Amino acid sequence: MSFIENWRYPLPQATNGERVGSAALDEDTSLQMIALTDTGQIAACTFGHPDEFIGTKLETAGDELMRGKKIRALAHIRWL
Structure with a gap:
């Protein structure tokens, strides 16, 4: 898993x-990603309601794309 925000810096x-960068992932390798704000919201929710989450497993990735699809998706983001 990685943070989606990390993808703005290696480019x-x-x-x-065009912004051209490299990634050490094969074309068919998938990578789960999540936004930092989503991580914070999940943490706040789980700490705010511990009885509902103790002993449970959460799937937290917001996206899971193959490297080629990820690159095409990231090409459309306007990074600030």
């Missing part, structure tokens, strides 16, 4: 309208 500034 250099755009050249000729």
Whole structure:
């Protein structure tokens, strides 16, 4: 699992309208991702209602994409 926000940093500034970077993942490798804000909301909820979550397992990934699909999806994000 990784944080979606981590993907903005390995990419250099755009050249000729493209940002090109590399990732040590095969084309068919999937990677689960979650946003930092989602992690905070999940933590607040679980700590706020411990009796509902003690002893349970949560699936927290917001997205799981293969590397090629992830790259195409991230290409459409306008990073601030």
